[in-house]
Amino acid sequence: MELVMAIAIGALTTCGVWLMLRPRTYQVIMGLCLLGYGVNLFIFSMGRLSVDSEPVLTPGLPATLLQYDDPMPQALVLTAIVIGFAMTALFLVVLLAQRGFFGNDHVDGQGDAE
Amino acid sequence: MSGGWFSTAVTALMPHLMIAPILLPLVTACLLLFVGERKHRTKASLSLLAVVINLAVAVGLLWSSKQSEGPSAFGVYLPGNWDVPFGIVLVLDRLSGLMLLLAAIVALMALLFALARWHKAGAHFHPLFQIQIMGLNGAFLTGDLFNLFVFFEVMLAASYGLLLHGSGPSRVKAGMQYISINLAASSLFLVGASMVYGVTGTLNMADVAARIPQVALEDRALLHAACAILAVAFLAKAAMWPLNFWLVRAYSSASAPSAAMFALLTKVGIYVLLRLSTLFFSSDAGPSSGFGSQWLIWGGMATLVFGALGMLASQRPARLAGFAVIVSSGTLMAVIGFARPELTAAALYYLPSSTMAVAAFFLLAELMDRSRMDPAVQRAPEDEEDHLPFALADLEIAKTANLDEDEEVLIGRAIPASIALLGLAFICCTVLVAGLPPLSGFIGKFAMLSALLPLQVDAPEVAVASWTFLGLVIVSGLFAMVALSRTGIRFFWAPLGRGAPLLRVAEVLPIAVLITLCVLFTVRGEAVMRYAQSTAASLYQPHGYIDAVFSVKPVPTPTNAERLGVPKPASLPEQRP
Numbered sequence: 001m002e003l004v005m006a007i008a009i010g011a012l013t014t015c016g017v018w019l020m021l022r023p024r025t026y027q028v029i030m031g032l033c034l035l036g037y038g039v040n041l042f043i044f045s046m047g048r049l050s051v052d053s054e055p056v057l058t059p060g061l062p063a064t065l066l067q068y069d070d071p072m073p074q075a076l077v078l079t080a081i082v083i084g085f086a087m088t089a090l091f092l093v094v095l096l097a098q099r100g101f102f103g104n105d106h107v108d109g110q111g112d113a114e
Numbered sequence: 115m116s117g118g119w120f121s122t123a124v125t126a127l128m129p130h131l132m133i134a135p136i137l138l139p140l141v142t143a144c145l146l147l148f149v150g151e152r153k154h155r156t157k158a159s160l161s162l163l164a165v166v167i168n169l170a171v172a173v174g175l176l177w178s179s180k181q182s183e184g185p186s187a188f189g190v191y192l193p194g195n196w197d198v199p200f201g202i203v204l205v206l207d208r209l210s211g212l213m214l215l216l217a218a219i220v221a222l223m224a225l226l227f228a229l230a231r232w233h234k235a236g237a238h239f240h241p242l243f244q245i246q247i248m249g250l251n252g253a254f255l256t257g258d259l260f261n262l263f264v265f266f267e268v269m270l271a272a273s274y275g276l277l278l279h280g281s282g283p284s285r286v287k288a289g290m291q292y293i294s295i296n297l298a299a300s301s302l303f304l305v306g307a308s309m310v311y312g313v314t315g316t317l318n319m320a321d322v323a324a325r326i327p328q329v330a331l332e333d334r335a336l337l338h339a340a341c342a343i344l345a346v347a348f349l350a351k352a353a354m355w356p357l358n359f360w361l362v363r364a365y366s367s368a369s370a371p372s373a374a375m376f377a378l379l380t381k382v383g384i385y386v387l388l389r390l391s392t393l394f395f396s397s398d399a400g401p402s403s404g405f406g407s408q409w410l411i412w413g414g415m416a417t418l419v420f421g422a423l424g425m426l427a428s429q430r431p432a433r434l435a436g437f438a439v440i441v442s443s444g445t446l447m448a449v450i451g452f453a454r455p456e457l458t459a460a461a462l463y464y465l466p467s468s469t470m471a472v473a474a475f476f477l478l479a480e481l482m483d484r485s486r487m488d489p490a491v492q493r494a495p496e497d498e499e500d501h502l503p504f505a506l507a508d509l510e511i512a513k514t515a516n517l518d519e520d521e522e523v524l525i526g527r528a529i530p531a532s533i534a535l536l537g538l539a540f541i542c543c544t545v546l547v548a549g550l551p552p553l554s555g556f557i558g559k560f561a562m563l564s565a566l567l568p569l570q571v572d573a574p575e576v577a578v579a580s581w582t583f584l585g586l587v588i589v590s591g592l593f594a595m596v597a598l599s600r601t602g603i604r605f606f607w608a609p610l611g612r613g614a615p616l617l618r619v620a621e622v623l624p625i626a627v628l629i630t631l632c633v634l635f636t637v638r639g640e641a642v643m644r645y646a647q648s649t650a651a652s653l654y655q656p657h658g659y660i661d662a663v664f665s666v667k668p669v670p671t672p673t674n675a676e677r678l679g680v681p682k683p684a685s686l687p688e689q690r691p
Contacts, residue, residue: 020298025290032297039301046312072317073308076260080304083267087297090274094289101283107290 005045012038025095025105029088036084040077047073120177131178132191132206134171135214135251138164143244151237158229161240165222168247172218176211180645187652188662190257195668197678199321203257205663208649209462210254213385216466217250219631220378220473223624227477228371230620235280235369242279246272246375253382257663259307259317259344262386266303266351270296273379276372277364284367292364295357299350306344313337320663323393323656327400338405341394345387345406352383352443355417362424362436370480373432374473380439381469384446388458391450392653393660410451411579415586417444422590425597431479431605434597435472438547441590442468448583449562455650457565462646464558467635471546471555474628478539481621482605532617537606539622542629544602548595549587554635559587561643 012034019031047070054061054068061067099105142164149157179187189206192198206214225243233239249269256262274296277289311317313333314325329337350357361380365373387410395405421440428434442464449461542553549559566580635642652658670680 020294028294032294032301035298035301039304042305043308046308048312072311076304076308076311079260079264083264083300086271087267087293087300090271091293091297094274094278094286094293097278097281097286098290101286107294108287 001049001051002045005041005049009038009041009045012041023106023108025098025107028107029091029095032091033084033088036080036088040080040084043073043077043080120174123174129191131171131174132189132204132255133193135168135175135255136204136248138168138171139244139248139251143241143248146241146244147238154234157240158233161243162225162229164244165218165225165247168251169215169218169222172211172214175206176215179206179208179211188659190663190666192666192668195671195674197668198664198666199316199318201668202261203318203320203663203666204255205257205320205659206255207659207662208645208652209385209389212462212466212645212649213254213381214251216381216469217247217254217378220374220469220628221247221250223473223477223628224371224374226620227374227624228369230618232280232369232371238275239279242272242275243371243375246276248272250378250382254385257319259310259319259322263300263303263307266382267300269379269382270300273372273376276375277368279372280369282367288360288364288367291360295350295360299347299357302343302350303347306340306342306347309336309340309343313340318663319390319393320660323396323399324660324664326394326402327398329402331401334401338402341390341405344390348383348386348390349413349447350383351380352387352447353380353417353440354413354447355420355440355444358417358420358440361440362433365436365439365476366430366432370477373435373476373479377435377439377469377472377476380443381465384443384450384465387447388450388653391453393656396654396656398657404453407451407453408579411448411583412451414444414446414448414451415579415583417441417447418586418590420444422586422593426593428597429601429604431482431601432476434601435475435479438468438472438475438594441547441594442472445562445587445590452566452580452583453654454565455654456647457562458653459643459647459650460558460561460565462649463554463561463635463639463643467546467554467558467632470628470632471543474539474625474632475543475547477621477625477628478536478543481536481617481625482540533606535617535622537602539625539629540598540602540606542632544595544598546629546632548598549591550595552636554632554639557636557639559591563587 016031016033016035016038019027019034022028022031048065050069055071057063057068095105102110104110142160146157146160149160175189179189187207189204191204191206192201193204194201196202221243228239228243246269249265249267249272252265253262253269256265274289274293277292278285307317310322313329313336314322316322316325326337346357353361365376368376391406391410395402395407397403399405418441421437421442421444424437424440425434428437445468446461446465449457452458544550545553546555549555563584566584668674668678670678675681
């Protein structure tokens with residue numbers, strides 16, 4: 001599972017960074033989204049990966065992290081998703097404003113050379 | 115003593131006064147959203163009232179952290195009433211008190227300036243402004259890494275809105291770069307914070323600091339990588355070279371009041387670097403002690419060089435101010451890297467004075483740009499190109515110029531009062547930014563240089579870094595002076611064909627107040643320096659901070675009494691089992 005998770009994070013981050021370096025704003029915003037997903041998965045993995053552990057406290061089990069899933073990274077991911085979503089929406093607004101001003105979707109506002 | 119009643123009032127309010135810098139702007143922003151779009155007067159007075167109260171609260175908090183010594187010098191507040199490493203915690207010490215007051219002063223001045231005309235330039239200026247203050251205050255007060263991220267995002271979200279305020283192609287273009295770079299930096303922030311959690315198992319800054327000496331040897335590389343990634347996020351905000359390419363364009367195209375607030379935003383990066391490096395990598399931190407200091411020293415100096423050269427290459431006042439921001443944060447970064455209390459004390463004197471000077475300069479830059487605009491040709495200031503050397507056409511005598519008997523232009527005979535005022539303010543800003551005597555910029559730089567000069571040589575590379583820094587501080591001051599006096603000559607001594615600008619009191623007053631405060635910093639230099647010295651001394655003794663945070667216990671309530679192991683409060687009814 002560690003390997004699958006690492007490959008997933010790596011693939012998402014690579015695609016995200018590559019897209020962010022592209023000249024069109026739409027590609028940049030997709031890149032930021034992919035990078036965000038990669039980061040969110042990474043936060044999950046920082047709470048240790050485990051299979052079949054309890055998400056909520058149950059009577060009878062000792063209340064240590066050996067028995068349970070770490071709830072902290074999940075809370076962090078939830079917050080990060082909300083903030084990331086808001087920032088993406090805001091970025092889209094700026095993207096539309098830029099398109100309105102320059103008539104193209106290039107990050108520097110200058111159209112194709114040809 | 116006249117402060118007696120004041121300190122009594124502050125002590126009585128103290129436990130809950132600490133959350134006021136966050137709640138007050140938040141509530142005000144919510145209220146402002148309900149006020150109709152056209153009711154400018156109501157919005158302005160509500161916003162102004164909140165900022166004035168915010169300033170009073172900041173003064174109170176600074177007063178309370180100044181009055182006490184030892185563990186009580188730290189205010190610790192548990193908003194969720196949970197035990198320390200588990201719940202959210204707000205911490206107030208001398209450093210955060212200083213930053214809160216600085217933010218409150220600059221915010222009040224920026225708002226006053228905006229009330230002259232900028233606040234009507236677009237929708238929702240006031241709510242965004244309040245949220246910006248909330249993010250700033252939260253970042254200064256928070257005691258854990260994840261809430262630092264949240265407040266950073268609050269602050270950045272508001273700053274995106276403020277940068278775009280007034281709209282225009284140049285702002286949107288600069289905003290695009292500013293937003294993308296900050297979103298990428300926020301991702302790095304999350305990666306770094308979660309790695310710190312993965313290694314130490316906690317996000318509370320005091321708890322992380324206490325656990326760093328016990329981190330296993332094989333995990334230490336991971337911890338250092340985490341802190342380095344985290345630092346990149348702050349360094350992008352604090353404008354370290356080469357992460358600062360977005361800054362000058364963004365700051366110089368923003369409206370003047372927003373730009374004055376942005377002068378503070380880079381200082382948040384500096385604040386966090388100072389706070390975390392002194393907490394995490396202090397001398398108690400075992401093998402991690404002093405991690406990354408070489409990077410900060412040399413990176414800070416590279417930033418200083420970049421900023422100084424940028425100032426020489428700039429013509430527009432707003433761009434000059436943008437590079438001045440970079441120069442001051444480069445200086446502060448290198449000082450943090452040196453990690454010496456006496457040097458940091460000097461930097462803590464330099465930090466508020468340079469922030470206020472640059473904020474005043476941003477406000478002044480707009481008035482200067484306005485005076486240059488020909489009413490017949492409505493050029494937006496941001497559309498002007500940055501030619502070097504400045505176009506000689508500017509200096510040619512216009513056909514319509516009023517000539518005397520010797521065919522000389524009648525300039526310099528009677529300077530209009532508004533130009534004279536602007537010129538005076540410009541000279542003060544030049545003196546402050548370049549660090550010339552007699553104002554506080556000089557005292558700050560002088561204190562830094564004199565703290566460097568003994569050069570206790572324990573390692574040759576330390577001496578090399580110290581000498582390089584000493585040289586760079588002096589040379590960057592010279593560069594700033596050359597660049598600023600060139601601009602001053604162009605604007606105030608060769609104003610051919612330009613009318614005197616119409617100035618409003620609300621626009622000149624903030625600049626005057628900021629400069630007066632810098633003068634006060636000079637006059638009361640000793641008192642400010644004493645505060646800075648004790649702040650620096652407590653920063654490099656991080657166990658005081660850690661002990662203060664851990665000594666706070668939640669207030670017993672019926673629901674948590676059992677967990678805390680204390681009898682349930684008698685006045686409350688017994689809970690059902």
